Amino acid sequence: xxxxxxxxxxxxxxxxxxxxxxxxxxxxxxxxxxxxxxxxxxxxxxxxxxxxxxxxxxxxxxxxxxxxxxxxxxxxxxxxxxxxxxxxxxxxxxxxxxxxxxxxxxxxxxxxxxxxxxxxxxxxxxxxxxxxxxxxxxxxxxxxxxxxxxxxxxxxxxxxxxxxxxxxxxxxxxxxxxxxxxxxxxxxxxxxxxxxxxxxxxxxxxxxxxxxxxxxxxxxxxxxxxxxxxxxxxxxxxxxxxxxxxxxxxxxxxxxxxxxxxxxxxxxxxxxxxxxxxxxxxxxxxxxxxxxxxxxxxxxxxxxxxxxxxxxxxxxxxxxxxxxxxxxxxxxxxxxxxxxxxxxxxxxxxxxxxxxxxxxxxxxxxxxxx
Numbered sequence: 001x002x003x004x005x006x007x008x009x010x011x012x013x014x015x016x017x018x019x020x021x022x023x024x025x026x027x028x029x030x031x032x033x034x035x036x037x038x039x040x041x042x043x044x045x046x047x048x049x050x051x052x053x054x055x056x057x058x059x060x061x062x063x064x065x066x067x068x069x070x071x072x073x074x075x076x077x078x079x080x081x082x083x084x085x086x087x088x089x090x091x092x093x094x095x096x097x098x099x100x101x102x103x104x105x106x107x108x109x110x111x112x113x114x115x116x117x118x119x120x121x122x123x124x125x126x127x128x129x130x131x132x133x134x135x136x137x138x139x140x141x142x143x144x145x146x147x148x149x150x151x152x153x154x155x156x157x158x159x160x161x162x163x164x165x166x167x168x169x170x171x172x173x174x175x176x177x178x179x180x181x182x183x184x185x186x187x188x189x190x191x192x193x194x195x196x197x198x199x200x201x202x203x204x205x206x207x208x209x210x211x212x213x214x215x216x217x218x219x220x221x222x223x224x225x226x227x228x229x230x231x232x233x234x235x236x237x238x239x240x241x242x243x244x245x246x247x248x249x250x251x252x253x254x255x256x257x258x259x260x261x262x263x264x265x266x267x268x269x270x271x272x273x274x275x276x277x278x279x280x281x282x283x284x285x286x287x288x289x290x291x292x293x294x295x296x297x298x299x300x301x302x303x304x305x306x307x308x309x310x311x312x313x314x315x316x317x318x319x320x321x322x323x324x325x326x327x328x329x330x331x332x333x334x335x336x337x338x339x340x341x342x343x344x345x346x347x348x349x350x351x352x353x354x355x356x357x358x359x360x361x362x363x364x365x366x367x368x369x370x
Contacts, residue, residue, distance in 0.1 A: 033050065048072045048299030048328040051089065053082045056102060058312070062131070066306045072299045082108060082191055089291065090115045095201040099242060099300035100309070102145060104137060104276035105286045107194055110354030113141055116287035119297070124305040128326040133285050135350055142287035149255040149342045151281040152182070153274050155237030158249035161185050170203050171277035178287030180220035182250040183234040186369075189225045190362050191284075196252045196351060197364055199282030202346035209360075213367050219342035222248060223368060231257070237274045239265065255281060256321040259338040264317070276340035283345035286322070 050056070056076060063074050075098075079085035082103050089101055093115060104112045112118065118141040131137065133144040135310075152173065154166040167173050173182055185193030201209040205349050231238050235251035238261065258272035265273075287305055289298045306312055314326035317335050331339075 004236055006355060009096050024268070027082055046071060046073060046299075047075050048100065048296050048303050049075045049077055050303060051077045051079055051085065051101045052078060052096040053085045053098070054078045055320065058070045059315050061321060062311055062315045065311055066303070069148050070302045070306070071297075072296075072302060074303065086112050093117050094293045096293050099294040099296045100288055100303050101291055102288040103286055104142065104289070105191075105284050106348075106350050107197060107198065107284070107353055107357070108190070109135060109142065109287065109350040112289075113350075114354070117292055118142060119292045119294070121290045121301055121304060123308055128328055130325070130327065133325050135285070135287075140141045142289040143304050143308060144325045145286050145288050146316050146320065146324055147283060147285045148322040149281040149283055149340075149345050150192045150199065150252065151255050151340070152196075152277040153231075153235070153237065153251050153253040154277060155235065155249035155272055157273055166275060166277065167280075168277050170200060170212065172277070173217050173221075173250070173280065174212065176219070178219065178250065180222075181248060182216070182220075183222045183224060183230045183248040184216075184252045185227055185230050186223055187364060189306065190230075190324075192227050192252050192254070194357070194361075195284055196280075197360065198348055198357075199280065200347040201356070201360060202282065202348045206356075210363060210367060213364060217249040217368055221368070227253065229262050237261075249350050250277075255340040256317075256323075256335070257366070258340065259334045260321055262338050263334055272338040276342075278340055278342050281342045281345040281349050283342075285325070 017057070056078065067073050077098050079088050079097065082105060085101070086104050086108050089096060090112070096117070101117070113136065120140045121143075123143045124142040126134070126140075126143065129144050133147060135144070136142050152167065154167070157164045164177060167175070167178055172178065184196060187194040187197040197209075200212055202210075204212050222234065224234060231250050231253050232246075233245045234248045235253075236246045236249045237251070238246070255276050258274045258276065261274050262268055262272050288304060290297060290304060294300045308326055310326065310328055313326045313329035316322055316324050316329075317332055
């Protein structure tokens with residue numbers, strides 16, 4: 001299971017791989033390989049290029065429907081993890097790698113907006129997206145596409161065997177009963193690790209989060225560099241963890257991780273083997289935007305419209321294991337049966353994240369790793 005999971009989004013898995021290009025639709029007016037067909041020239045062409053992080057995924061049938069509807073074929077250019085992908089677009093500002101960028105989240109949004117890599121465009125159907133998720137509503141430089149919650153997951157079997165109630169809140173994690181049980185990711189290297197750090201800062205405030213992390217350190221928290229290491233090797237509750245004999249029954253992952261455990265198990269269990277501590281969650285929203293200098297701006301606008309269409313939004317959950325943002329999207333039964341509902345996730349304004357991200361990471365490193 002862990003191989004399939006690491007190839008999926010799980011919101012924003014921190015995996016870096018080599019630069020790759022994949023063409024993902026060929027129905028209707030496909031590209032013929034000519035220079036203009038690849039998006040050359042301001043008049044556009046029949047291909048629209050979507051630049052994304054490595055974990056973008058969509059059904060071929062859904063992208064083929066976009067081609068049939070608009071005449072544009074989608075080419076996906078995967079560009080590393082979310083942070084690396086955003087940095088590449090900043091470096092190529094004005095001469096972007098593609099037409100639309102997908103995958104900048106609220107932890108990186110201010111960096112992208114401050115560097116002016118997007119051209120404003122108000123996508124059709126945006127009225128179906130809650131105002132709370134439209135973090136750039138005044139200018140429409142980016143469009144919300146999906147959301148997810150970074151939360152501590154727990155191994156149900158471990159806690160049942162110990163007759164110990166699993167933790168549910170940030171405060172619980174620092175209690176002696178859970179000493180040496182939690183593994184987290186380094187926020188300097190990992191998207192979920194950063195989200196968890198921001199969640200603690202939002203919960204305890206500027207003056208309290210550092211003291212909280214001192215308590216976690218005293219309580220035996222373990223830190224690794226990536227989600228894949230934490231979940232698949234250190235966590236006792238994942239399929240990967242069992243293979244690697246992980247011994248930590250608490251891990252920073254996603255509220256959507258339990259449905260993944262069910263989907264890829266053989267045979268599939270009736271209930272998920274993992275649970276979610278819903279009082280430890282930080283809300284992550286991902287956006288897409290029309291890149292400044294796009295060679296096919298009309299195709300890019302059509303793609304942004306499509307990314308918040310019901311067809312694409314309904315496809316999201318089982319492709320990237322995230323929640324759709326539109327109010328008319330339908331969640332699959334797998335999500336509603338096994339996923340956790342997070343009513344009150346921690347959140348933070350993008351500007352505050354931008355102002356504090358680097359100093360907080362430096363302070364965290366001094367507190368936890370030294």
